Amino acid sequence: MAVPIDDYLRTQFMPHIWCPGCGHGIILGAVLRAIGRLDLPKDEVCIVSGIGCASRAPGYLDFNTVHTTHGRALAFATGIKIARPDLHVIVLTGDGDAAAIGGNHLIHAARRNVGLTTVMFNNSIYGMTNGQYSPMTPRGRYASTAPYGNVERNFDMCELVRAAGGNYVARATTAHARQLSNYVENAIQTPGFAFVEAVTQCPTYFGRRNKMGTPVDMIEWFRKNSINAAAAAKLDPADLDGKIIIGEFYRGDAPEYTEVYDEVIERAKEAAAR
Amino acid sequence: MPGHNGRDLRLLQGNECCAEAAILAGCRFFAGYPITPSTEIAELLSEKLPQVGGKFIQMEDEIASMAAVIGASLTGAKSMTATSGPGFSLKQENIGFASFTEVPCVIVNVQRTGPSTGLPTAPAQADLMQARWGTHGDHPIVALYPSTVPEVFDLTIKAFNIAEQLRVPVILLMDEVVGHMREKVAIPHQSEIEIVSRPQPDVPPEEYLPYAAGPDGVPPMAPFGTGYRWHVTGLYHDETGFPTTAAPKVDRLMKRLYSKIESAADEITFTSDEFLDDADTVVVACGITARSARRSVRLAREKGIRAGMVQLKTIWPFPYDLVGDIAGRVDRIIVPEMNMGQLIGEVERAAKGRCEVVGYSRVDGEPIAPAEIVAKIEEV
Amino acid sequence: MRREIRLSGYGGQGLILAGIILAEAAMHDGHEVVQSQSYGPEARGGASRAEVIISDEPIDYPKVTNPDVLLLMSDQACKRFAGSACQGGTVIVDSGLITSIPETSGVVYKFPITDIAVEATGRSISANVAALGVLNTVAKLVSPESLKNAVSSRVPRGTAEVNLAALRAGIAAAEAAGAER
Numbered sequence: 001m002a003v004p005i006d007d008y009l010r011t012q013f014m015p016h017i018w019c020p021g022c023g024h025g026i027i028l029g030a031v032l033r034a035i036g037r038l039d040l041p042k043d044e045v046c047i048v049s050g051i052g053c054a055s056r057a058p059g060y061l062d063f064n065t066v067h068t069t070h071g072r073a074l075a076f077a078t079g080i081k082i083a084r085p086d087l088h089v090i091v092l093t094g095d096g097d098a099a100a101i102g103g104n105h106l107i108h109a110a111r112r113n114v115g116l117t118t119v120m121f122n123n124s125i126y127g128m129t130n131g132q133y134s135p136m137t138p139r140g141r142y143a144s145t146a147p148y149g150n151v152e153r154n155f156d157m158c159e160l161v162r163a164a165g166g167n168y169v170a171r172a173t174t175a176h177a178r179q180l181s182n183y184v185e186n187a188i189q190t191p192g193f194a195f196v197e198a199v200t201q202c203p204t205y206f207g208r209r210n211k212m213g214t215p216v217d218m219i220e221w222f223r224k225n226s227i228n229a230a231a232a233a234k235l236d237p238a239d240l241d242g243k244i245i246i247g248e249f250y251r252g253d254a255p256e257y258t259e260v261y262d263e264v265i266e267r268a269k270e271a272a273a274r
Numbered sequence: 275m276p277g278h279n280g281r282d283l284r285l286l287q288g289n290e291c292c293a294e295a296a297i298l299a300g301c302r303f304f305a306g307y308p309i310t311p312s313t314e315i316a317e318l319l320s321e322k323l324p325q326v327g328g329k330f331i332q333m334e335d336e337i338a339s340m341a342a343v344i345g346a347s348l349t350g351a352k353s354m355t356a357t358s359g360p361g362f363s364l365k366q367e368n369i370g371f372a373s374f375t376e377v378p379c380v381i382v383n384v385q386r387t388g389p390s391t392g393l394p395t396a397p398a399q400a401d402l403m404q405a406r407w408g409t410h411g412d413h414p415i416v417a418l419y420p421s422t423v424p425e426v427f428d429l430t431i432k433a434f435n436i437a438e439q440l441r442v443p444v445i446l447l448m449d450e451v452v453g454h455m456r457e458k459v460a461i462p463h464q465s466e467i468e469i470v471s472r473p474q475p476d477v478p479p480e481e482y483l484p485y486a487a488g489p490d491g492v493p494p495m496a497p498f499g500t501g502y503r504w505h506v507t508g509l510y511h512d513e514t515g516f517p518t519t520a521a522p523k524v525d526r527l528m529k530r531l532y533s534k535i536e537s538a539a540d541e542i543t544f545t546s547d548e549f550l551d552d553a554d555t556v557v558v559a560c561g562i563t564a565r566s567a568r569r570s571v572r573l574a575r576e577k578g579i580r581a582g583m584v585q586l587k588t589i590w591p592f593p594y595d596l597v598g599d600i601a602g603r604v605d606r607i608i609v610p611e612m613n614m615g616q617l618i619g620e621v622e623r624a625a626k627g628r629c630e631v632v633g634y635s636r637v638d639g640e641p642i643a644p645a646e647i648v649a650k651i652e653e654v
Numbered sequence: 655m656r657r658e659i660r661l662s663g664y665g666g667q668g669l670i671l672a673g674i675i676l677a678e679a680a681m682h683d684g685h686e687v688v689q690s691q692s693y694g695p696e697a698r699g700g701a702s703r704a705e706v707i708i709s710d711e712p713i714d715y716p717k718v719t720n721p722d723v724l725l726l727m728s729d730q731a732c733k734r735f736a737g738s739a740c741q742g743g744t745v746i747v748d749s750g751l752i753t754s755i756p757e758t759s760g761v762v763y764k765f766p767i768t769d770i771a772v773e774a775t776g777r778s779i780s781a782n783v784a785a786l787g788v789l790n791t792v793a794k795l796v797s798p799e800s801l802k803n804a805v806s807s808r809v810p811r812g813t814a815e816v817n818l819a820a821l822r823a824g825i826a827a828a829e830a831a832g833a834e835r
Contacts, residue, residue, distance in 0.1 A: 010516075013516065042503060043499060043500070043501050043503060044499060046498055046499070048345070058505065059505060059507065059516060059517060062503060063503055064348075064498040064499060064503050064504070065503075065504075065505045065506065066345070066348065066505075066506040066507075067505070067506065067507035067508065067509065068341065068344075068371065068506075068508065069341070069367050069368055069371050069508060072337060072338065072341040072368065075333065075334075075337065075338035075339075075341030075342050075345070076341045076342065076344060076345040077345060078331070078333070078338070078341075078342050078345065079303070079305060079331075079341065079342030079343060079344065079345025079346040079347075079348075079353070080345040080346065080348060080349055080498065081345075082303070082329050082331060082342070082346065083302075083303050083329060083345070083346035083349040083350075083351040083353075084349040084498065084499050086499070087349075087498065087499050104334055104335065104338075105334065105338055107334075108333070108334035108338070261324075261329065264324050265324040265327060267324075268321070268323075268324035268325040269324070269325055269327075271325070272325035283681065285674065285677055285678045285681050285687070285689070395692070422716075451690060451716070451717075454690065454691065455688055455689060455690040455716055456674060456677055456687075456688070456689040456690070457687065457688050457689075457713075457716075458681045458686065458687055562716070565714050565715050565716055566714075566715050568714040568715075569714040569715040572714070641717055643715070643717070643719065644714075644715050645719075
């Protein structure tokens with residue numbers, strides 16, 4: 001079903017700041033189509049971001065939008081969601097924002113199982129500051145602060161969020177826009193914490209420095225190197241080296257934070273009445 | 275027990291009193307992180323807030339607490355956090371965000387001896403400058419400073435009201451001694467307490483400009499989720515709330531943020547004084563030290579010395595005019611403080627050389643005793 | 655009139671609670687009152703001190719400097735604070751816990767406070783309230799009625815009876831010794 005997304009955009013601020021060939025627009029389109037299919041009233045949607053290329057997204061969206069401080073989007077969003085549990089609070093964040101400076105907030109938002117939808121735009125690089133390596137940059141890849149190749153291993157954020165207690169965990173790439181949008185739709189519908197990793201291309205910094213070719217080449221690379229979770233489960237882990245495993249990894253039904261807190265309010269009121 | 279004028283008379287700790295007053299001021303959201311010597315505020319609010327339908331959350335760290343407070347305030351909830359020096363440092367970036375995006379909130383800092391871990395259970399007054407300049411960049415801020423538990427009650431209510439009225443973060447600076455001491459407080463009935471709430475838009479959503487200020491410099495603030503969809507950003511923004519790099523707009527925003535505080539300065543400056551009329555020596559102090567100052571000038575008067583004192587309950591904006599007037603009338607101002615000399619710098623700025631300004635610092639984790647100030651007064 | 659009271663001993667003896675009870679009783683009697691404390695980082699053990707100022711006028715400086723009434727419930731507290739009592743002040747010592755008393759300008763009253771509490775209630779934890787009974791009987795700080803009410807309202811739920819028994823035992827010990835001033 002095609003969903004017109006112009007209505008969700010503050011088109012007066014176009015063109016956006018993202019580079020030609022950047023994958024962020026594909027992810028944003030996937031998010032907006034998910035919102036459209038769910039027919040969420042604009043006044044009931046709140047988009048929260050941190051700092052970085054991905055975090056510029058809310059400025060272009062016609063919802064209640066907050067562009068916060070670096071890494072802290074989930075903490076701001078937690079305050080919003082707890083104060084107004086009826087709002088659909090969606091966090092758009094990057095890999096530096098969510099996996100590095102904001103990593104602890106991600107762990108705890110998942111552990112609390114607050115009803116937030118988090119979409120992590122993973123371009124494996126700090127784009128806004130011109131291409132430093134991030135926790136999502138694979139070992140051996142080049143970045144402006146990894147001129148001899150990255151020493152560090154990259155994170156598996158989906159494993160992390162699942163282990164921390166989130167209720168929904170999925171990953172797709174910009175080569176799988178429709179699948180990605182479906183995952184975001186499922187994430188929004190999940191009570192509790194939901195996390196979608198969207199692997200995306202940064203042709204300007206990651207692509208150029210790592211000789212990945214054109215943006216189309218990068219998307220093509222994602223397509224060829226992605227492997228479905230079910231198929232991956234049957235393979236030897238050694239064969240998965242360098243692959244992107246995509247799919248829905250986890251659906252849980254642990255109680256959502258604000259619903260549990262409502263019970264606390266009931267108990268507190270009873271205690272006060274005694 | 276029924277007390278004065280039917281008010282509820284209670285023996286309350288400063289921290290407890292702050293929590294009780296916050297609820298009466300309309301606080302419905304608290305996010306915090308445990309830290310001595312402020313923790314009692316969080317503990318009491320974890321019990322009391324849900325009783326009135328409010329929300330309490332203990333976040334994963336101080337930074338997240340400040341962020342959650344701002345997030346909750348965006349939905350219209352009167353929000354607060356409480357911390358001490360090290361946590362206050364961690365919160366600073368987000369305090370700057372709240373100041374710049376004009377999100378009302380109250381931050382309690384029950385000060386302890388620093389820097390770093392310092393003496394966690396001992397008092398100090400060394401966060402005066404952190405309260406003013408803790409975050410980077412120019413920014414408006416208000417800081418109030420009680421010296422007694424009844425003042426904690428009064429200034430906590432005022433902190434919320436000012437935060438709402440001016441859309442500014444308000445810092446409530448407390449001394450460890452005040453946070454942990456118990457005093458008699460006559461709690462007024464809710465109906466006796468003046469409550470201020472943030473200005474609301476009087477235009478339909480399609481005409482709403484979230485950062486278009488009225489004559490008082492304060493823009494109306496629509497809660498999230500009420501039909502007014504607006505954008506909040508820590509980037510420089512114009513009246514629409516969207517980012518701008520246009521120099522005149524950047525300049526206009528910063529100047530408005532300052533002028534909204536300046537134009538309300540008289541309303542939000544609270545002081546208390548004693549024996550000022552004929553004083554030739556005046557002690558200027560805040561918090562617990564103001565109580566020592568009060569005692570010291572009484573003792574000095576018994577010795578025939580014309581000493582007076584001023585207690586600053588509002589530290590920021592600093593009452594330069596008031597202190598300047600005093601400087602023009604007296605021989606000497608003495609500034610006792612539990613730090614290496616923070617308040618004295620502002621007193622000197624206000625005095626502009628019109629009188630001698632003498633500091634007295636005590637930094638060993640003990641409050642300044644009245645006898646120490648008397649000795650300073652006698653030392654000509 | 656301003657009266658300064660210092661209660662000192664080690665953490666876990668409940669001296670801060672004793673200070674709160676005394677302050678609340680004084681408040682109910684219509685006095686101005688400040689209660690404060692200082693303690694080390696230890697939750698139990700370590701030095702602990704609670705201070706109360708009772709006055710008929712608003713209290714400016716809220717800290718105790720020369721206590722009119724001093725309670726000493728550990729050797730460490732005794733060494734540190736015995737000398738702080740004001741001239742002719744009341745110094746009450748738990749003689750079951752304290753072996754030697756340094757020089758003091760106050761008048762010393764010795765009572766085996768913890769033993770009195772144990773005998774009355776079977777629990778040493780109620781020594782703080784027994785101490786209040788002794789101290790208030792000797793120094794006449796607050797009305798017995800207010801003290802009793804403050805004990806009932808401030809001690810942990812379910813322990814009022816035990817603590818009131820300790821209070822009575824403290825009062826009786828002081829009266830029996832003819833220690834009333």
